[in-house]
Amino acid sequence: MHSEPVASRSADPRDSRDTRESRNGTPHLDAVSLAIIEQLQQDGRRPYAAIGKAVGLSEAAVRQRVQKLLDQGVMQIVAVTDPLTVGFRRQAMVGVTxxxxxxxxxxxxxxxxxxxxxxxxxxxxxxxxxxxxxxxxHLLEVINKRIRAVPGVRSTESFVYLKLKKQTYMWGTR
Amino acid sequence: MHSEPVASRSADPRDSRDTRESRNGTPHLDAVSLAIIEQLQQDGRRPYAAIGKAVGLSEAAVRQRVQKLLDQGVMQIVAVTDPLTVGFRRQAMVGVTxxxxxxxxxxxxxxxxxxxxxxxxxxxxxxxxxxxxxxxxHLLEVINKRIRAVPGVRSTESFVYLKLKKQTYMWGTR
DNA sequence: CCCAAGGTTTGCGGATTCCGTAGCTCTTCT
DNA sequence: AGAAGAGCTACGGAATCCGCAAACCTTGGG
Structure with a gap:
């Protein structure tokens, strides 16, 4: 693995301090925070010190940034699985008009x-x-009784899951 | 928070040793592993000792189980965000026939x-x-050039994302 | 120009956690 | 019965996490 700081691309140090809010109210993220997120998309348990080395920040600074990102709801660190593997036998995507x-x-x-x-x-x-x-x-009840009962729902179309083929969160690393 | 072990529901100790493979090749998960996953769905960085206390296992046992779940690909621990927040401006769900x-x-x-x-x-x-x-x-290229070029693709219909309203991984905690 | 205020980063030291491993138990197979 | 294998516990050293105070940087007055 490279030890070169990922964020070194952004030469302008002002990038690191830009905390403006964008139009939809979500906080603006600078290059360093994006690099931190990218690290945690690869491994949600990566130590803060290793992340700091990768993005060019101290361990404590990374820790505080991560905490803020979690508090702001920008990011969450969680375990993800294929629900079919874990006992939830029916899943569906439902299109609603x-x-x-x-x-x-x-x-x-x-x-x-x-x-x-x-x-x-x-x-x-x-x-x-x-x-x-x-x-x-359960699925039938949710779709036909609960979703269709919501005022404003005109119609629904269901796509029952047969098999999950891919599920990643690696878009940060392209 | 309760200190009562979550897995205490399953009185039969044999539950913990059942490692049969189900029909689709995915490993069978016992009640304890499900409880561990549930803990990590709430917080992917929760310490092993805390998880052990919650599910009634030692720290080392939790660590070994988590490692195995990761190795088997049953679970991954990652940071998730709304891509729109992080600079990916166009997302879509595409239905393919x-x-x-x-x-x-x-x-x-x-x-x-x-x-x-x-x-x-x-x-x-x-x-x-x-x-x-x-x-x-980019979106146009992917849908019209790449996806439709795949042999066997008869047609596609696109649903461009306007706003992500909910995204959770909490099905373990219902 | 200077200084105050606010936010961010760094550098610690102590508490906690992580990690490898040896030994034990239980089950299965021969 | 004995061997082999899987899973768990106990434990000690290394690494990490965490809170905090000081330093740093930028901004906005006066």
Whole structure:
């Protein structure tokens, strides 16, 4: 592995101090924080000292930045698995079309524990929702009783998962 | 927080030794390993000793189990973010219909770096693929040039992401 | 120009955690 | 019964984590 600091690309030191907020309210991330995230995408348990060496920062500075990123909700460090491997036998992606306010419907779906992933989209669906369930009965209940009962939901189309082929979080390392 | 061991529900000690393989080749997970995963879904950096206290195992045993889960590919511990927050301006879910062998198409798509998530489904699409790109040009190229060029791809439909509303990995804690 | 204020980084020392390993137990196979 | 293998515990040394005070840098007045 290279010991060359990843962030050395950004010659301008002001990059490291830019904390402006972008239009959607999410904090602006400088090159160093991106490099830290990239390290943790490769291994969420990598020691702070090793990250510091890679990005050109002290151990304590990395620790404080990581803590802030977690506090701000920009990043989370978690274990991820294929739910099918871990006993959740039925999963589905559900496309939802909405009449009226899309965001309020999205909020309603987000509040359901079975909805792991909710995203607003452009196209023939207004929302895409990933559902994780115990079994067929559970999945049926969530889709037909709960989701379709939300005011504003016009229609849904379901895509039941057969097999997860790929799941990565490596986009930082391209 | 409770100090009561989570796994104490499973009274039968044989549960802890069951390492049979299920039909699809993925290892069987006992109640203790599930409890460990659940702990790491809450906080991927939680110390082994704390996990051990929660699941009723020694620190070393937890460490060995975690290492094995990682080696087997059952679980990965990583940082996750909303890519839109981190400079990837265009994402999309793409539904793909296939003629011929679906799995070989899935493998081809999985080999593309921009495809973060590939799943085989039942329904009007054979595959759902999540794409992460830098900008519109990049997204256009991936969908129209690369994905549609894969032998066996009959058609695609794209759903460009407007806003990520929810993203969790907490199904273990329901 | 100078200084105060706020935020970030660094450099510690102590507490905690990580890590390899040896020994024990239990199960399985011959 | 004995051997082999898997999993767990105990334990000590190395590495890491963590809180804190001092130093540093930038900004905005006065």
């Amino acid at each position: 909405v009449e009226g306010d899309v965001e309020s419907v999205a909020d309603a779906l987000s509040s359901m524990g079975e909805c792991e992933y909710v995203v607003m989209t452009a196209g023939s669906f207004d929302l895409m929702v990933e559902i994780v369930c115990e079994d067929d009965d | 296939v003629e011929g062998d679906v799995e070989s198409v899935a493998d081809a798509l999985s080999s593309m770096g921009e495809c973060e998530y590939v799943v085989m489904t039942a329904g009007s699409f054979d595959l759902m693929v999540e794409i992460v790109c830098e900008d519109d040009d």
